[in-house]
Amino acid sequence: xxxxxxxxxxxxxxxxxxxxxxxxxxxxxxxxxxxxxxxxxxxxxxxxxxxxxxxxxxxxxxxxxxxxxxxxxxxxxxxxxxxxxxxxxxxxxxxxxxxxxxxxxxxxxx
Amino acid sequence: xxxxxxxxxxxxxxxxxxxxxxxxxxxxxxxxxxxxxxxxxxxxxxxxxxxxxxxxxxxxxxxxxxxxxxxxxxxxxxxxxxxxxxxxxxxxxxxxxxxxxxxxxxxxxxx
Numbered sequence: 701x702x703x704x705x706x707x708x709x710x711x712x713x714x715x716x717x718x719x720x721x722x723x724x725x726x727x728x729x730x731x732x733x734x735x736x737x738x739x740x741x742x743x744x745x746x747x748x749x750x751x752x753x754x755x756x757x758x759x760x761x762x763x764x765x766x767x768x769x770x771x772x773x774x775x776x777x778x779x780x781x782x783x784x785x786x787x788x789x790x791x792x793x794x795x796x797x798x799x800x801x802x803x804x805x806x807x808x809x810x
Numbered sequence: 811x812x813x814x815x816x817x818x819x820x821x822x823x824x825x826x827x828x829x830x831x832x833x834x835x836x837x838x839x840x841x842x843x844x845x846x847x848x849x850x851x852x853x854x855x856x857x858x859x860x861x862x863x864x865x866x867x868x869x870x871x872x873x874x875x876x877x878x879x880x881x882x883x884x885x886x887x888x889x890x891x892x893x894x895x896x897x898x899x900x901x902x903x904x905x906x907x908x909x910x911x912x913x914x915x916x917x918x919x920x921x
Contacts, residue, residue, distance in 0.1 A: 735912075741914060743902075745908070745910060748908060788853070797858060798855075798910060800853040
């Protein structure tokens, strides 16, 4: 079963626009992580936010976490064509195992 | 990906045959994982290891076994491959601090 559910499942935007993806989960977590997957490749770790953190930044990425709503969002600012990929949230519920959501497919049009 | 390699990258096998996929790391990370990725299901955990000879089952472990005789190698075996095991298999490693590093995947087709 999937702990995290991303929304939307697919997103198409123009280069330069911001992209926002949301993740909801069901049980308490130690941390939540976001990954990117380019077509035909493995997943790449983007950012980790711990349960006692509310917001984190990394370059053009901004992640928020609301543990009361069991939700997180990933914002990519000033998107580029190279940001085209699938994005996954994953939750660590303790036990050193990540449970992944189904992903959001992002297309950034030049 | 740096520090983790999977082999083979692609494999076609017949139903009923045994298949072993290999994951090799050079990072000396304690934790290693096998996931499968299927359309509509995202990534699902098959088995994981938290040390040499220490392994445990994940969400979809039926039909799979694993072994870890050395820190750097984690093997996934399909004892008798079935068409439902056609998938892309990913290995991942972790030091429990900063998230997972994934391999490039093995695309397995069972015919």
